[in-house]
Amino acid sequence: MLSKKTKYAIKALVVLGKNMDNPPMQIQKIAEQESIPKKFLEQILLDLRNAGFLFSKKGAGGGYSLNKKPEDIFLVQVMRVTDGPIAMVPCASLNFYHKCEECEDEKTCGIRSAFIDVRDATLKVLTETSIAHIIAREDKMKLLL
Amino acid sequence: MLSKKTKYAIKALVVLGKNMDNPPMQIQKIAEQESIPKKFLEQILLDLRNAGFLFSKKGAGGGYSLNKKPEDIFLVQVMRVTDGPIAMVPCASLNFYHKCEECEDEKTCGIRSAFIDVRDATLKVLTETSIAHIIAREDKMKLLL
DNA sequence: AAAAATGTCTACTATTCCTATATACTTTAT
C-alpha cells in the first residue's frame, strides 16, 4: 500500500501542475483543497522541494510551484523520494537494494527472481506515468461524465 | 514491501513443493531450514492450510504437505491470504476495495486511474507465477552456476 | 492405556513505522 505521504505528495503535485500559469500556491490552500493536514503537508512539500520537484518562495505572496514541467515528473521519481523502494523485496530493489538477512544464496533465489519480474512490470507503468498524464486523464474523465 | 509473513509463506510453499514425493514435513524442520521463527511459522502455515493450500496431519509422523500441485498455487493467491490487497491504493483494489476517505470523486480521480494500471501490471506477473515456476527457476539458476 | 509427537488455537507482548503535531527559526513583502 502507498503511504499517505506519497498519496498526498502526488495530490499536491497534481494541484500545482494545474496551477502552472498562476502565482505560487500556499501550503494552507493546498491543504484545504485536498483535505491534507497542513503540518504534515509542510514536511512533504519540503521533501519534494529538496528533491528538486518544487520551487518555493518565502514571505508574503510566497508559496510553492512546480520546478519542472508536469510532463517531466514521473510517479516513479516521486515514490522513490517519499516511500523509497518500488520493489517488494529489498534484494530486488534497484535504488534501495539490500540483502535479505535470511537468504542463503541470492543468485539462485526463485522468490527474488519472481519479484524482479514484478518490479519490472510495476516500474514500467510508474516510469511512463507523469503528473501531466494524470491531469490529462482527469480532464478526459470529467468530459465523459 | 512484502511482509515477512508473506515471504515466509512463499518460502514454506516452495520447500513443501520440493517435498511432494516425501512424507509430510514438520513445522520445526521447515523453520530450521529456512531460518523462520517457529511459532510465527505455525500461524502462517495455519493460514495457508485454512486457505486450502496445505494439508496437515497431527501426531507422530505428522506435518504439512501441499494440498494442490505446485503448478496450481500462484503468488497472487498466497499474497491475498497473507498480505491482503495487491493494489497500492484501496480504491484500486479488486478484492479489498474500499473508498479513500479524502477522495471527492473516485470516477474522475487520475491517481486512482494510474494505480489501476499499476495494479494490472503487477497482477499479470503475480497471476502467472506459480510455486512450480519458482522451483523450476531455482533449478535452472543452480545449473547455470 | 499411557506417553510422546505432532498440529491448533487464542491471547499477549514487543517493536517498528506511519501519521500527525509542536515549536522555534528564517526570509520576504509591505
Next chain:
DNA sequence: ATAAAGTATATAGGAATAGTAGACATTTTT
C-alpha cells in the same frame, strides 16, 4: 517593524507487523 509565508527538527500517539507463550487436540507408538 510587522505580518505572511516557508524551513527545520523533535517528539508523541497509534496502528500494523513480528514474534512469543501456553494450554489444548489429535494421532501414533509402546
